Amino acid sequence: MEPLRDGWGREIRSVRVSVTDKCNFRCTYCMPAEGLEWLGRAEILTFEEIARLVRVLASLGVDEVRLTGGEPLVRRDLPALVEMLAAIAGVRDLSLTTNGVLLDRLAGPLVAAGLTRINVSLDSLSHVRFAELTRRDALDAVLRGLEEAERYPELRPIKVNCVAIKGFTEEEVPALAELARRKPYVVRFIEFMPLDADELWREDQVLTGGEIRALIEERYGPLVELPAKASSTARRYGFADGIGELGFVNPVSEPFCSSCDRIRLTADGQLRTCLFSRREWDLKTPLRDGSSDEQLVAALRNAVAHKELKHRINERGFVRASRSMSQIGG
Ligand code: SAM
Ligand code: SF4
Numbered sequence: 001m002e003p004l005r006d007g008w009g010r011e012i013r014s015v016r017v018s019v020t021d022k023c024n025f026r027c028t029y030c031m032p033a034e035g036l037e038w039l040g041r042a043e044i045l046t047f048e049e050i051a052r053l054v055r056v057l058a059s060l061g062v063d064e065v066r067l068t069g070g071e072p073l074v075r076r077d078l079p080a081l082v083e084m085l086a087a088i089a090g091v092r093d094l095s096l097t098t099n100g101v102l103l104d105r106l107a108g109p110l111v112a113a114g115l116t117r118i119n120v121s122l123d124s125l126s127h128v129r130f131a132e133l134t135r136r137d138a139l140d141a142v143l144r145g146l147e148e149a150e151r152y153p154e155l156r157p158i159k160v161n162c163v164a165i166k167g168f169t170e171e172e173v174p175a176l177a178e179l180a181r182r183k184p185y186v187v188r189f190i191e192f193m194p195l196d197a198d199e200l201w202r203e204d205q206v207l208t209g210g211e212i213r214a215l216i217e218e219r220y221g222p223l224v225e226l227p228a229k230a231s232s233t234a235r236r237y238g239f240a241d242g243i244g245e246l247g248f249v250n251p252v253s254e255p256f257c258s259s260c261d262r263i264r265l266t267a268d269g270q271l272r273t274c275l276f277s278r279r280e281w282d283l284k285t286p287l288r289d290g291s292s293d294e295q296l297v298a299a300l301r302n303a304v305a306h307k308e309l310k311h312r313i314n315e316r317g318f319v320r321a322s323r324s325m326s327q328i329g330g
Contacts, residue, residue, distance in 0.1 A: 012062060072098055157186050273303060283299060
């Protein structure tokens with residue numbers, strides 16, 4: 001079938017599927033301390049609905065699927081969904097982004113179901129500062145989850161994601177850089193984006209990838225840039241002695257929109273063509289009203305044709321997205 005192409009000629013190869021808007025953390029850069037209402041059960045797509053959409057997307061050339069949330073591991077029976085998606089012809093790369101707190105129990109079942117890659121969020125290696133940021137005292141559980149993931153060589157790479165916030169993350173950089181050298185984890189720093197529910201993001205709170213790299217190079221000497229896929233969101237670097245890998249995801253200081261090949265599906269079945277979209281495309285209705293796969297394809301093509309050229313974080317008059325990060329699926 002004709003591949004899925006947007007109005008600017010970019011081919012869509014990757015979908016991020018949010019399986020729940022719920023979360024057991026309350027990261028300050030993502031959720032409010034309390035009071036975000038959860039979606040009702042009937043609003044959330046079933047595993048069968050998600051698998052059908054992924055099957056249709058795979059027939060259009062989308063070969064990369066990442067499960068996210070909210071916290072995807074709080075969705076009951078998640079390994080059953082992984083198994084369904086792993087069995088779809090055309091899904092080449094199936095991964096998961098998690099806060100890691102339930103991973104010690106679930107890594108084994110997820111790998112058995114066919115998961116091959118994992119990203120674990122970890123912003124601090126200090127108990128006090130971890131709790132300050134996530135509003136949960138769960139650092140040890142996350143580290144246990146990572147250790148458990150390490151036991152499965154089929155689950156690689158293991159990526160550790162840190163949201164970089166000015167005035168906070170500088171202090172974490174040495175320990176996180178060491179983590180990348182001491183463990184088989186690729187440690188990645190992600191620039192803070194205006195997707196926090198509290199709407200407290202300001203440009204001067206962004207600690208850029210360039211600034212973090214400079215901090216690391218002060219201590220370890222020049223890093224060596226490693227090749228990355230054209231559509232990759234991260235720039236990859238190795239330490240000069242060949243031990244350890246780092247990644248820098250710089251959506252604010254170095255936007256990568258021109259090579260964006262992603263779309264997102266929210267837990268309630270809305271297609272988003274950009275993290276910063278102001279508009280969503282309802283797929284839950286066609287999934288539930290007896291529409292055919294051909295009709296789904298038409299709805300997907302129409303939505304993708306309208307994909308935004310780029311985000312406008314750095315432009316005057318930037319308007320925030322219609323939902324915050326945990327509700328979209330990062
Ligand atoms: N709960 C899971 C987790 O934390 O990994 C998956 C969902 S979370 C929304 C996905 C990713 O988005 C995480 O790596 C998180 O750190 C990142 N994130 C959340 N809010 C962000 C923000 N305002 N700017 C940049 N990244 C953010
Ligand atoms: Fe939850 Fe992930 Fe958002 Fe933290 S970043 S509040 S873990 S969804």
